[in-house]
Amino acid sequence: xxxxxxxxxxxxxxxxxxxxxxxxxxxxxxxxxxxxxxxxxxxxxxxxxxxxxxxxxxxxxxxxxxxxxxxxxxxxxxxxxxxxxxxxxxxxxxxxxxxxxxxxxxxxxxxxx
Amino acid sequence: xxxxxxxxxxxxxxxxxxxxxxxxxxxxxxxxxxxxxxxxxxxxxxxxxxxxxxxxxxxxxxxxxxxxxxxxxxxxxxxxxxxxxxxxxxxxxxxxxxxxxxxxxxxxxxx
Numbered sequence: 001x002x003x004x005x006x007x008x009x010x011x012x013x014x015x016x017x018x019x020x021x022x023x024x025x026x027x028x029x030x031x032x033x034x035x036x037x038x039x040x041x042x043x044x045x046x047x048x049x050x051x052x053x054x055x056x057x058x059x060x061x062x063x064x065x066x067x068x069x070x071x072x073x074x075x076x077x078x079x080x081x082x083x084x085x086x087x088x089x090x091x092x093x094x095x096x097x098x099x100x101x102x103x104x105x106x107x108x109x110x111x112x113x
Numbered sequence: 114x115x116x117x118x119x120x121x122x123x124x125x126x127x128x129x130x131x132x133x134x135x136x137x138x139x140x141x142x143x144x145x146x147x148x149x150x151x152x153x154x155x156x157x158x159x160x161x162x163x164x165x166x167x168x169x170x171x172x173x174x175x176x177x178x179x180x181x182x183x184x185x186x187x188x189x190x191x192x193x194x195x196x197x198x199x200x201x202x203x204x205x206x207x208x209x210x211x212x213x214x215x216x217x218x219x220x221x222x223x224x
Contacts, residue, residue, distance in 0.1 A: 033212075042117070042200065042214035043157070050210065059211075090156055097210040101147055104156035 002026055004105035006091050012111045013081045021076040021108050023091030031097045032074035033058075034066060036087040037107075043090065049074055050097045081112045116140060117203050119215035126222055130191045134218045136201030137183045144207070146177055148186050149200040151217065157200055160186075191222045 004025045013019055025032065030051045035043040035058075045058030049068040063085060065077045074093075078085060088109050092102040119136045126132050138146075146163040161168065163175040163184050174187040184203075188195055201215035 035214075040121075040216060042216045044214075045212055048210065056210070097204075097206055100145075101159045101162060102212075104158070106156050 004091055004093055004103055006089075006105035006108055008108060009106065010109050012113065013078075014113055015082060017081050018077065018079050019081065020078075021089055021091070021110075022073070023075065023105055024073045025091075025093040025103070026072065027093060027103065028071070029093035029095055029103075030071070031094045031100075032068065033092040033094075033102060034064070034074070034076045035090045035092065036060065036085075037090060038087050046076065046089075048097065078110075081110075083112045086110060086112045114139060115216075117201055117213045117215040119199075119201050119218050121216060121218060123219040123221055126191055126220070128191055128193060128222055128224055130222075131187065131189050132191055132220065133188075134186045134199055134201075134220075135183055136185070136215050138201075138203045138213070139182065140203075140205065141179075141182065142207050143182075143203045143205045145204045146184050147202040147204075148173075148175055148184075149202055149214075151198045151200055153197075157214075160199070188220075191220075193222050193224060196220055196222045 033048045034046040047066040052071045091105040094100040094102045148160040149157040150160045151157040167176045172189045176185045198217040200217045
C-alpha cells in the first residue's frame with residue numbers, strides 16, 4: 001500500500017519554464033490537496049479538490065493550476081515558473097475535507113533559477 | 114496576527130524529560146484539530162487528533178481548550194527519536210474549507 005506518491009522528487013527549472021507535479025493516492029480518498037512549505041512558515045494550501053470533478057483555491061493559488069484527473073490523481077501545474085515558487089511541494093489526501101486527518105506524499109523539492 | 118500560532122522553539126530537553134507545546138488559534142469557528150510530526154526533509158505525519166475531552170496515546174497527551182482557543186501536546190519520558198518539528202493544524206468547513214498549519218515547534222531530545 002503506497003499511500004500518497006509524488007513525482008518528481010526534485011526539479012530545477014529556469015524562470016519562465018513550465019512543469020506539472022504529479023500526485024496519486026491509493027486509499028480511495030475523496031479529497032486531495034496541494035501545499036507549499038517555505039522555511040520558517042507553515043504549510044500553505046495552494047488548491048484542493050473536495051471530490052472528483054471539483055477544485056477550489058486555497059490560500060496561495062496565484063501562479064498555479066490544478067487538475068483532478070480522476071479519484072486517484074491530482075496534478076499541479078506551474079505555467080511560467082518564477083523564483084518565488086522555489087519551495088517544497090506536498091500533496092495530501094483525506095477521506096473528505098474538514099474533519100479528517102490528511103496523509104501526505106514525500107514532497108517535491110523545486111528550485112527556480 | 115497569524116491565525117494559528119506556535120512557539121517556534123527550539124526546545125532542547127534531556128532524554129526522559131516531559132515537554133509541553135502550546136498552539137493558539139484565532140477563529141472560533143474552527144472544527145477539527147490535529148498534531149503532526151515532521152522529521153527533517155520529510156513529509157508531515159499525523160501524530161494525533163485532538164478532542165475536547167483530551168486524548169492520550171502512549172507517552173503523548175493532547176488537549177483542546179475551546180474557550181481559550183488553544184491546543185496542547187504533552188510528551189512524557191522523551192526519547193531521542195522524538196526529536197522533530199511538531200505542527201499544529203486547525204480545520205474548518207464553514208463558508209468554505211480552510212486548513213491552517215502552524216509554523217511548527219522544533220524539539221531536540223539529547224542523551
